Amino acid sequence: MQKPAKQVPEPEPEPPAPVQPKPSKWFTRRTSLRKKPSEQPGNLFHPPDSNVGLYKATFYSNIGSFLFGIAVGWSGAAEKSVMQRHSYDFQPSEDEWNGVCLLLTLGAAVWCVPMGLLMRCCGCRRTILIQLVPNALGWLLTVFAKSIPMLYAGRFVLGMCGGAHCVVVPIYNSEISPIRKRGAMGVLFQGACIFGVIYSFMMSIVLELWIINLMNLGLLTLGLLQILMPESPAYYVERGNISRAEASLRFLRGAKYDPRREIDHLMRTPTRIEYDVRQGPLRGFKYKKIRRSLARALVLAVLQKMCGALIFIFFGPNMLDCLRIRHEHGAFLALAVITGFLICFFLVDRVGRRPLLIISSAFIFFASVFLGLYFKIWVTINYTILPWIAFFFIGLFVGSYTAGVGSLTWLLNAELIVRLMRPVACSIICACNWLTAFFVVFWFTFHDIKCQPYLFLLFAIIAIIIMLYTLVYIPETKRMTSAKIQQRMGGIMNRPASIIITSSSDSSNA
Incomplete structure (x- = not known):
């Protein structure tokens, strides 16, 4: 009798693999942020090996801005000495001294427009270097003035140099900086001017x-260091000098930096607007x-x-006199201004331009x-603490101004305008800016309302206008290329007007 075949037990089924939980959006975002810049999608340019060259070039370019800040603060700092005939052989009248203050702003307005045309021909570096001659002439006329007309001429020439730097330096800093550092490098122009005023x-x-x-x-003599600064790579590319453009990029990004993709981005086929x-x-x-971009800026x-x-700035001592506070305590205002600038410098590329503008104008309004x-x-109440509280709010006013409106306006002048139009458009914007300064100082000079409540009511209204205008018309430009910024300015409330097709290099980090 045949034995039945031994049955082989069937293998047990393997347990199902554990289902991996779906990562949250927060985890996915944090993981992507941990990637190196070269691993980020759309980042086509190699990260710079070193930013030392960028910092050097930015420092050199802002030497003239620092000297202009000294010229701006000179009138307020020298008023008492000049009016008491301690420094010159002549004693100007009050109206003549007001003219000394006004001519600086008028010179800046007059010299802005030619700078745009000069920058198209000579580039940013040469335009900045050219200002060394009139800058020296202006200070010589101011220091060794023998008459009121000679002092007028010195102040006017110093204003011309300042207007030139207002046009050229923000554009230069914008063109040499990578996108991730463009905001911080751009606001250094205002910072240099501020330190010049405080120095005075x-x-x-x-x-x-x-x-x-x-x-x-x-x-x-510090201006001689500007000889060491490189020209903008974009200037060399527009003139077909690729070897010079590569050398400039290696100076700015590091000796081992590969500039080919950034050069390719600058050499891309021009659009119809760029060609025109x-x-x-x-x-x-x-x-x-x-x-549209010109009007908004x-x-x-x-x-x-x-x-x-x-x-x-021009009438700071008068404000302290109104509060019955000694001029030595103005160091607190300097500290407030420096604090505001540092807030802007460290947050502009993290928080963005729009939030800083809105918060800045809100604090200006309340102050x-x-x-x-x-x-x-x-003011009529004889209470000791009230003048010091008002003094604190003046510090809040100037600090808030520096943290937003004062610093970011120069940066946005360059960012809101397409690159090839920046020399002409920014010169027009800066000319109007300083013409406004001329009329504002002129009006306040001949109307004794420096310590009147209506003056601050006007400032509050303008602060609200800036806040609403920023909310409606100013797009966020943080880490955006010029093409994407133009796309964001589609109309009211910054809705994109249409989808525009750009090259892949627009997503780059350069």
């Missing part, structure tokens, strides 16, 4: 004016996109000068309202 006021407290004037002449602009600088204004630049900071109430109601 601080020196006037501890030194005689003739010593300060000689020191200012000595500081002109290359044929003539005025041809670009027939395009609605360029007119122009309005912001005019509002910046109407906001009130110039009054505190202006308090100061208006103080000079309307509380």
Whole structure:
């Protein structure tokens, strides 16, 4: 009898693999942020090996901005000494001294427009270097003035140099900076001017004016360092000098940096607008996109000068006299301004331009309202603490201005305009900016309302206008290429007008 076959037991089924939980959006975002810049999608350019060259070039380019800040602060710091005939052989009248203050702003407005055309021909570097000659001439006329007309001429020439730097330096800093550092490098122009103004006021407290004037002449030698700065790579590419463009990029990004992809981005096939602009600088204004970006930057630049900071710069001692506070305590205002600038410098590429503008204008509004109430109601009250509270709000005013409206306007002038139109458009914007400054200082000079409540009510209204204008018309430009910024300015509330097709290099980090 045959034995039955032994049954082989069937293998047990393997347990199902555990289902991996779907990562949250927060985890996915955090993981992508941990990737190296070269692993980020769309980042076509190699990250720079070193930013030392970029920092050097930015420092060199802003030496003229620092000297212009000294010239701006000089009138407020030197007023007492000059009016008491301690520094010159002549004694100007009050109206003549007001002319000394006004001519600086007028010279800046006059010299802005030619700088755009000069920059198209000579580039940013040469345009900045050219200003060394009139800058030295202006200080020589100011320091060794023998009459009021000679002092007028010196102040006017110094204003011309300042207007030139207002046009050229923000554009240069924008063109040499990678996108991730463009904001911080762009606001350094305002920072250099601020430190120049503070230097003038601080020196006037501890030194005689003739010593300060000689020191200012000595500081002109710093301008010779600007010879070491490289030209913008975009300037060389537009003229077909690729080897010079590569050398400039290696200076800015590091000796081991591969500039080929960034050069390819600069050499891409021009759009119709870019082609027309290359044929003539005025041809670009027939395009609605360029007119729209110019108008938005122009309005912001005019509002910046109407906001009130110039009054505190030119008439700061008068404000302290109104509060019955000694001028030595103005160091607190310097600290407030420096704090505001540092906030802007460290947050502009993290938080963005729009939030800083909105928060800055909001603080200016509240500070202006308090100061208006103080000079309307509380100034007659003999209460010791109130002047110091008002003094604190003046510090809040100037610090908030520097943290947003004052610094970001110069940066947005360059960012909102397409690259090839920047020389002409930014020169027009800066000319209008300084013409506004001229009329503002002129009006306040001949109307004794420096400590009146209505003055601060006006500042509060302008601050609200800036806030609403930013919300409606100013797009966020943080980490965006020029093409994407133009796409964001599609109309009211910054809705994109249409989808535009750009090259893949628009997503780059350069």
